[in-house]
Amino acid sequence: AQSVTQLGSHVSVSEGALVLLRCNYSSSVPPYLFWYVQYPNQGLQLLLKYTTGATLVKGINGFEAEFKKSETSFHLTKPSAHMSDAAEYFCAVSDPGANSKLTFGKGITLSVRP
Amino acid sequence: NAGVTQTPKFRILKIGQSMTLQCTQDMNHNYMYWYRQDPGMGLKLIYYSVGAGITDKGEVPNGYNVSRSTTEDFPLRLELAAPSQTSVYFCASSNLGQGVGGKAFFGQGTRLTVV
Numbered sequence A: 001a002q003s004v005t006q007l008g009s010h011v012s013v014s015e016g017a018l019v020l021l022r023c024n025y026s027s028s029v030p031p032y033l034f035w036y037v038q039y040p041n042q043g044l045q046l047l048l049k050y051t052t053g054a055t056l057v058k059g060i061n062g063f064e065a066e067f068k069k070s071e072t073s074f075h076l077t078k079p080s081a082h083m084s085d086a087a088e089y090f091c092a093v094s095d096p097g098a099n100s101k102l103t104f105g106k107g108i109t110l111s112v113r114p
Numbered sequence B: 001n002a003g004v005t006q007t008p009k010f011r012i013l014k015i016g017q018s019m020t021l022q023c024t025q026d027m028n029h030n031y032m033y034w035y036r037q038d039p040g041m042g043l044k045l046i047y048y049s050v051g052a053g054i055t056d057k058g059e060v061p062n063g064y065n066v067s068r069s070t071t072e073d074f075p076l077r078l079e080l081a082a083p084s085q086t087s088v089y090f091c092a093s094s095n096l097g098q099g100v101g102g103k104a105f106f107g108q109g110t111r112l113t114v115v
Helices: none
Strands: A003-005 A010-014 A019-021 A024-026 A032-038 A044-050 A056-058 A064-068 A073-078 A087-094 A108-113 B004-007 B010-013 B019-025 B031-038 B042-051 B054-057 B064-066 B076-078 B087-094 B104-106 B110-114
Touching: A003 A087, A010 A019, A019 A108, A024 A073, A032 A064, A032 A073, A044 A056, A044 A064, A044 A073, A044 B104, A073 A087, B004 B087, B019 B031, B019 B087, B019 B110, B042 B064
Parallel strands: A010 A108, B010 B110
Antiparallel strands: A003 A024, A019 A073, A032 A044, A032 A087, A056 A064, A064 A073, A087 A108, B004 B019, B019 B076, B031 B042, B031 B087, B042 B054, B064 B076, B087 B104, B087 B110
């Protein structure tokens, strides 16, 4: 069974600073990996995903993540934080297979200071 | 673009009452999911469906039931509400299975309090 670890529950950065949100996974097979974002009082929306191919994945709103198999990691980054990036971010993993389901991490709340 | 619509947005139930959380999607997606979100716990899968007439249990199904009579609708039923079911509930749908990289579209959630 797969699992996801997102260390810490809250990250605070200054506007314009680098955003780094960490995600480590455990899976018995090469996984599919996802980052979802949840803005206040809204549902989740997909930021980016890795399935196969290029290990550096670009998503919406300037975010990107790199799949590192040797480190079992899929950290999310953005070079310059914007106030509108304040939200909760969830890493999720799925084993390949048509009826596999997502396993979500506990989420990290990102705050952006002016 | 409606996407995934959940009703109601908020509800307070008394212990032992029953209710149905409604979920409908207009994207003709085969896959639909119900999650609950508790603070600091991420999302836990309650039930899912891979098509009309087919449902299966997720990680935390106890106390809930679902049905899927049409592609569009996937209601979640709470038969005897308990305080442990106080949570935010999200319905989601996807065109492909998540195990083949399907993108899930989420509703805005139903905040349920059981007192």
